[in-house]
Amino acid sequence: MLIEQCAYSNRWRRVTPAAKGLFSLGALIAAFTATQPATAALVALLLVITAVFGAGVPAARFLRVALPPLGFLLLGCLTLAYSLDFAPANGGFTVRWLPAGWSPVLQLAARSCAALSALLFLALTTPLVDLIALLRRLKMPEVLLEIMVLCYRMLFVFSEALHDTRTAQAARLGYATPALTLRSLGSLTANLTLQIWQRAHDLNVAAQSRNNDGAFRFLEPAYANSRRDITLACLGVLALVLLAVTLR
Amino acid sequence: MTTDVLLEFADVAFRYPDGNAGLAGCSLTIARGSRNALIGANGAGKTTLFQHANGLLKPQQGVVRYAGQPVDYSRAGLRALRSEVGLVFQNPDQQLFSASVREDVSFGPLNLGLDMATVRERVEQALQAVSMAPFADRPVHNLSFGQKKRVCIAGVLAMQPRLLILDEPMAGLDHAMRAELLAVLDGLHAQGITLLLATHDIDFAYRWADRIHLIAGGRCTAAFDAAALPEHAEALAAARLPMPGLVELHRLLVARKLLPTDSQPRAMGELISQLNASEKDFQ
Numbered sequence: 229m230l231i232e233q234c235a236y237s238n239r240w241r242r243v244t245p246a247a248k249g250l251f252s253l254g255a256l257i258a259a260f261t262a263t264q265p266a267t268a269a270l271v272a273l274l275l276v277i278t279a280v281f282g283a284g285v286p287a288a289r290f291l292r293v294a295l296p297p298l299g300f301l302l303l304g305c306l307t308l309a310y311s312l313d314f315a316p317a318n319g320g321f322t323v324r325w326l327p328a329g330w331s332p333v334l335q336l337a338a339r340s341c342a343a344l345s346a347l348l349f350l351a352l353t354t355p356l357v358d359l360i361a362l363l364r365r366l367k368m369p370e371v372l373l374e375i376m377v378l379c380y381r382m383l384f385v386f387s388e389a390l391h392d393t394r395t396a397q398a399a400r401l402g403y404a405t406p407a408l409t410l411r412s413l414g415s416l417t418a419n420l421t422l423q424i425w426q427r428a429h430d431l432n433v434a435a436q437s438r439n440n441d442g443a444f445r446f447l448e449p450a451y452a453n454s455r456r457d458i459t460l461a462c463l464g465v466l467a468l469v470l471l472a473v474t475l476r
Numbered sequence: 477m478t479t480d481v482l483l484e485f486a487d488v489a490f491r492y493p494d495g496n497a498g499l500a501g502c503s504l505t506i507a508r509g510s511r512n513a514l515i516g517a518n519g520a521g522k523t524t525l526f527q528h529a530n531g532l533l534k535p536q537q538g539v540v541r542y543a544g545q546p547v548d549y550s551r552a553g554l555r556a557l558r559s560e561v562g563l564v565f566q567n568p569d570q571q572l573f574s575a576s577v578r579e580d581v582s583f584g585p586l587n588l589g590l591d592m593a594t595v596r597e598r599v600e601q602a603l604q605a606v607s608m609a610p611f612a613d614r615p616v617h618n619l620s621f622g623q624k625k626r627v628c629i630a631g632v633l634a635m636q637p638r639l640l641i642l643d644e645p646m647a648g649l650d651h652a653m654r655a656e657l658l659a660v661l662d663g664l665h666a667q668g669i670t671l672l673l674a675t676h677d678i679d680f681a682y683r684w685a686d687r688i689h690l691i692a693g694g695r696c697t698a699a700f701d702a703a704a705l706p707e708h709a710e711a712l713a714a715a716r717l718p719m720p721g722l723v724e725l726h727r728l729l730v731a732r733k734l735l736p737t738d739s740q741p742r743a744m745g746e747l748i749s750q751l752n753a754s755e756k757d758f759q
Contacts, residue, residue, distance in 0.1 A: 447582030
């Protein structure tokens with residue numbers, strides 16, 4: 229929901245998704261080219277600055293959205309930072325801290341941060357609707373796009389249904405004790421399953437009534453200044469990749 | 477009333493696979509260019525009837541005729557029918573499934589196989605007709621219930637139907653939104669679109685419709701011109717519907733000789749202005 233809100237309210241909402249996608253892809257490439265941890269960290273910093281000062285994404289929100297993936301990254305770094313040795317020749321079971329020193333850990337962390345910022349930049353400035361339209365123009369298979377569209381829409385329908393049912397249960401003391409909670413969760417699941425079934429059927433009927441014959445087609449939005457924005461994005465990509473290559 | 481029949485149901489019966497009777501020998505005619513209200517209790521078969529009109533369900537018995545021709549249930553026939561008969565569902569979440577407003581409205585016209593430029597134009601027109609143009613790029617789930625409802629109508633309008641069917645369009649709308657929706661419907665009627673809507677509200681039907689159809693137990697029990705409603709007390713009672721309060725009040729006022737017998741107000745506002753215009757002394 230946070231990401232969604234941000235994607236719709238940022239300053240670059242009207243910029244063509246092609247430009248934003250291109251910039252994000254270029255930033256990913258830069259993140260992979262940067263071998264030095266410092267360079268990768270610089271790329272990450274530049275991307276965050278672009279998102280915060282360029283697109284007007286609030287810095288606190290950026291951090292808030294980045295926290296869960298950063299947590300995973302920390303976990304990944306920890307597993308790299310020590311190694312378990314089960315070789316019986318060395319006397320069985322040993323744990324070694326930082327077998328290869330800090331550098332691979334730092335490199336992984338910095339690169340991942342850069343790649344993460346590149347993806348977050350795209351996610352926080354471009355609504356999924358626009359991304360889907362972009363993917364359609366890039367000739368992504370229709371089936372995948374339809375699944376994306378339906379999943380996206382259903383996500384909100386079901387979160388609403390889930391919320392409503394939960395509220396209705398809570399209002400009748402459904403979550404008063406742990407035993408009742410378990411019971412209520414059970415009936416919530418059963419109820420949602422049925423609702424999903426019903427909704428899927430209803431949607432199909434509604435699509436048919438508007439003359440649908442299988443394939444979903446939607447209108448593509450038009451963007452002003454798309455050529456200028458794409459050029460700017462290209463320049464940005466070039467600058468980032470050059471930076472990553474020269475400082476490697 | 478003109479005799480030009482746009483949609484006709486002749487003795488249509490349909491039973492759902494789970495054994496529930498949807499329609500049981502329902503006959504009904506909708507005249508071209510008229511405003512029709514279909515009134516019936518919950519479970520009377522209104523939605524089933526609408527789904528037959530749009531070719532979503534096929535009658536197990538009887539015939540549905542559109543513009544004089546029995547409905548052709550082949551792929552091409554259904555395509556033709558559904559481009560002429562637009563159906564707006566009661567629950568907007570049932571009908572809206574793409575992420576943004578403009579996309580959803582474009583869904584129907586693109587299914588008709590129109591080119592991009594025409595679709596773009598129709599989408600803008602339809603959104604303007606329901607005053608939702610400023611919301612075109614909003615995601616559907618950020619809209620209020622009333623706004624979703626209007627997007628649903630736009631989605632069907634963009635297909636430029638000749639018969640627009642609305643399943644309980646007023647349900648869940650507040651007073652102001654009802655008035656707005658009514659203005660939209662009046663605009664459509666002025667363009668020559670035939671309207672059929674389901675409602676529970678007999679007062680509204682009396683005020684708005686040209687013709688009223690009563691449905692109960694999957695059967696159309698009565699159909700009459702709305703102006704003739706006061707004479708159909710028995711049909712209303714059989715469908716467990718009250719006589720509109722306005723009619724009762726008007727009768728009383730006529731009996732007390734406060735209003736002439738030839739006046740027939742259809743809305744409270746009309747009654748009030750008639751009373752104001754009358755020279756009788758209320759003392």
